[in-house]
Amino acid sequence: MMVGPIFVLAEHRAGELRDITFEMLTKGHELAEGLGTELVAILLGHEVDGMAQELAKWANRVLYVSDPLLKNFNADAYQAVLAHLIGERKPILTMIGHTAYGIDVAPSLAVQLGLPIATDCLDLCFEDGRLCVVRQVYGGKVNVRARLKEASSYIVTVRQAAFQPGEYGPLSGEVERVECPIKEEPKGRKFIGIVTPPPGAVDITAADVIVSVGRGIRDKENIPMIEELAELLGGVVACSRPIVDKGWLPKDRQVGSSGKTVKPKLYLAIGISGAFQHVVGMKDSELIIAINKDPKAPIFRFSDYGIVDDLFKVVPELIKQLKEIKGQA
Amino acid sequence: MDIIVCVKHVPDTTEAEVRIRPDKKDIEKEGLPLKINEWDEYAAEEAILIKERLGGTVVAITVGPPEAEATLRRVLAKGADMAIRVWDDSLEGSDGYVIAKVLAKTIEAKGLKYDLILTGAQAADDGFAVVGPMLAELLGIPHATLVKKEEILDGRIRVHRELEGGLEEVVELELPALLTIQTGINEPRYVSVMGIRRAKKKPLEVLSLSDIGMGPDEVGPAGSWLEVEELFLPPAERVAEIIPGSPAEEAAKLLEILKSRGLI
Numbered sequence A: 001m002m003v004g005p006i007f008v009l010a011e012h013r014a015g016e017l018r019d020i021t022f023e024m025l026t027k028g029h030e031l032a033e034g035l036g037t038e039l040v041a042i043l044l045g046h047e048v049d050g051m052a053q054e055l056a057k058w059a060n061r062v063l064y065v066s067d068p069l070l071k072n073f074n075a076d077a078y079q080a081v082l083a084h085l086i087g088e089r090k091p092i093l094t095m096i097g098h099t100a101y102g103i104d105v106a107p108s109l110a111v112q113l114g115l116p117i118a119t120d121c122l123d124l125c126f127e128d129g130r131l132c133v134v135r136q137v138y139g140g141k142v143n144v145r146a147r148l149k150e151a152s153s154y155i156v157t158v159r160q161a162a163f164q165p166g167e168y169g170p171l172s173g174e175v176e177r178v179e180c181p182i183k184e185e186p187k188g189r190k191f192i193g194i195v196t197p198p199p200g201a202v203d204i205t206a207a208d209v210i211v212s213v214g215r216g217i218r219d220k221e222n223i224p225m226i227e228e229l230a231e232l233l234g235g236v237v238a239c240s241r242p243i244v245d246k247g248w249l250p251k252d253r254q255v256g257s258s259g260k261t262v263k264p265k266l267y268l269a270i271g272i273s274g275a276f277q278h279v280v281g282m283k284d285s286e287l288i289i290a291i292n293k294d295p296k297a298p299i300f301r302f303s304d305y306g307i308v309d310d311l312f313k314v315v316p317e318l319i320k321q322l323k324e325i326k327g328q329a
Numbered sequence B: 001m002d003i004i005v006c007v008k009h010v011p012d013t014t015e016a017e018v019r020i021r022p023d024k025k026d027i028e029k030e031g032l033p034l035k036i037n038e039w040d041e042y043a044a045e046e047a048i049l050i051k052e053r054l055g056g057t058v059v060a061i062t063v064g065p066p067e068a069e070a071t072l073r074r075v076l077a078k079g080a081d082m083a084i085r086v087w088d089d090s091l092e093g094s095d096g097y098v099i100a101k102v103l104a105k106t107i108e109a110k111g112l113k114y115d116l117i118l119t120g121a122q123a124a125d126d127g128f129a130v131v132g133p134m135l136a137e138l139l140g141i142p143h144a145t146l147v148k149k150e151e152i153l154d155g156r157i158r159v160h161r162e163l164e165g166g167l168e169e170v171v172e173l174e175l176p177a178l179l180t181i182q183t184g185i186n187e188p189r190y191v192s193v194m195g196i197r198r199a200k201k202k203p204l205e206v207l208s209l210s211d212i213g214m215g216p217d218e219v220g221p222a223g224s225w226l227e228v229e230e231l232f233l234p235p236a237e238r239v240a241e242i243i244p245g246s247p248a249e250e251a252a253k254l255l256e257i258l259k260s261r262g263l264i
C-alpha cells in the first residue's frame, strides 16, 4: 500500500516564512525519506506566490491556496481548508507548529476529522506505521515517549527549535495551486487586527550582560537587589514571564517565546526554573550561569555553570564581593 | 453572562524532586503538593470578573479524583456559584481528547446554559494545550486560544490573543464561545482560608461516568489517542559545571569565571 504524503503547514507572518516552517520541513524530509513518500508544504494565504517558490526548494510539492479569505490568519478558515486538503490527499502525517497560530487550529482540526493528535512534540518517528512522539511534561522536568493510536493519518504540533533547519536539496518541488475550498468568511470568527507593542525604554536584546530574574525572587521588594547586581556587572535586568504577569517589571524585559530572544555574552538566570518557553529565548547566549536552589531545575540543562543554592544568600555575596573588587580598582 | 470555567488540580513540581515511577508510566505523585493549575487560576478570576461586571452565573467543572475538590472550593471561594466534579477510576491515564469529551458530555448531560466557556491555555503537568479548543469543537462553538484581554460586545466577544514576540492578534467571536486564558490577563485575588471554609456551603455536585452517559471503554488509555510508553529524564543541552561551596565561595568562583572571560 502506498503511504500518503507528509504535510507541513507553512507558518508565515507579515509576508515572511517563520523559522518553525523550515524546522518542520527538515524533520518532515527525513520522515518522508524513511517512509518513501512525498514531502508536501501546505501554504495558505493571499498573494503568496513568492513564498510558494521559496518553499519549492524545501519540499517535493507545494500545495498553495491563495485567496483574500486567507489574507490574515483565521483559525476557522485554516481549519476548513486543512480539513479539505487532508480529506482529499490523505497525508499520513500533518505537521503544524506548536505556536500561537498552530495551537489555535490543530486540536479542533483533529477532533473535526477524528484523527489522533500529539501536541508540542520534540521528536517524532514511525514504528511499524504507528507514530511515536517525545513530549515534555511537568514543566520540563521529565520527557515522555508516547505512541498514537493506530490510524491512517495523524496530526502533530511541533515545538519551536526542536529541530535544526537542515541542508538538503534544493528539491525544486512542483508548485500546485489549489482552488480555495471555502467561499465565505467563517461565521463565528473575524480577524480584526494585529497590535504591535510599543518599543520599551530598554532594549535587552542589545545588552552584553543580562541578569535575569524569575519567580524565585518571591516579592517585588527583592527586585532592587537584582538591579544592583546588574548595575555592578554593567548589564541590564531581564526576567521570566511571571515577573511581568505580576507587574513587577515591564513587558519589554521578558525573555522567552512570548517576549524577547536574547543572545548576550553572559546570561545569569536567578530563580528561573527553565521552562521551555523561557529557554527558547536565551539558550543561544554565549555563557549561561544559573542560580537555583533546586538541583533538578531544567535551567541547569541549558547552563555552562550552576550554583545550587538559595539566591537570597548568593546574590548578596555577589554584590558584596563585586563592590570590593570595584573598590580596589 | 453564564460562564463555565474548567479547572484542573495539578501536582506542583516546580521545586519538588520529581521521581519516575518504577513502571515508567508516570511520576510518583505521593507527597507532592497539589494546587490549581496556574492558567486556571487566571481563567477562574476572569470568569468572576465578568460576572461582577455583567451579572450571571459561574459554574466550575473539574475532571478529577476527590482531592481535586480543593481546587473547586478555591474557585467557589473566589465567587463561583456552583461546582461539578466528574470522576471514575477508569479515567486515570486519559489524554486531553478524553478530558474534552468528558467535559462536553457533562455540559450536555446537566443541560448547563452558557454564553462563555473559559479554560486555561495549558495544564502545567501534561502541557497539551488542547482541551479548550477540542471542547469548543465538540460543542460546535468558536474558540480563541492564549487570550490576554477580552471585551464583551453585543452578542460577540472581542479578544486579544498573544502571539510570539509580544505581538497580539485581535479577533472577534460570536457568542457562545470558548476562550483559553493566558497568564497575566488579570491579577488573581487573594483567597483566604476563611473564604474557602465559607464556600463549603455552596453546591458541589459529584458525577460518575454513567451520570454523563459515558462508559469506561471510552476513557482512560482505551479512549485516548496518546498512549504513554515511558517517562525518562531529558538529555542536557549543555552540561553545567556545578560550583561547590558556601555562598561566599560560590560567589567568589562565579566572579573568577567572569573575570577570566573578561566579563568584569
Ligand SMILES: Cc1cc2nc3c(=O)[nH]c(=O)nc-3n(C[C@H](O)[C@H](O)[C@H](O)COP(=O)(O)OP(=O)(O)OC[C@H]3O[C@@H](n4cnc5c(N)ncnc54)[C@H](O)[C@@H]3O)c2cc1C
Binding pocket: A139, A213, A214, A215, A216, A217, A239, A240, A241, A242, A243, A254, A255, A256, A257, A258, A259, A260, A270, A271, A272, A273, A274, A275, A276, A277, A278, A281, A291, A292, A293, A294, A297, A309, A310, A311, A312, B014, B015, B121, B122, B146
Ligand atoms: C504560550 C506560552 C508562552 C510563554 N512565554 C513565556 C516567555 O516568553 N517567557 C517566560 O519566561 N515564560 C513564558 N511562559 C511561561 C513558562 O511556561 C513558565 O511558566 C515560566 O517561564 C516560569 O517562570 P519562572 O521560572 O520564573 O517560575 P517557576 O517555574 O515558578 O520557577 C521558579 C524557580 O525559582 C527557584 N527558586 C525558588 N526560590 C528560590 C531561592 N530562594 N533561591 C534560588 N532559587 C529559588 C525554584 O526552584 C524554581 O526553579 C509561557 C507559557 C506559555 C503557555
Ligand SMILES: Nc1ncnc2c1ncn2[C@@H]1O[C@H](COP(=O)(O)O)[C@@H](O)[C@H]1O
Binding pocket: B006, B007, B008, B037, B039, B040, B043, B061, B062, B063, B064, B096, B099, B118, B119, B120, B121, B122, B123, B124, B126, B127, B128, B129, B130, B131, B132
Ligand atoms: N481534568 C480536567 N478537568 C477540567 N479541566 C481540565 C482538565 N484538564 C484540562 N482542563 C482544562 O483544559 C486546559 C488545558 O489543559 P491541557 O489541554 O491538558 O493542557 C486547562 O487549563 C483546564 O482549563
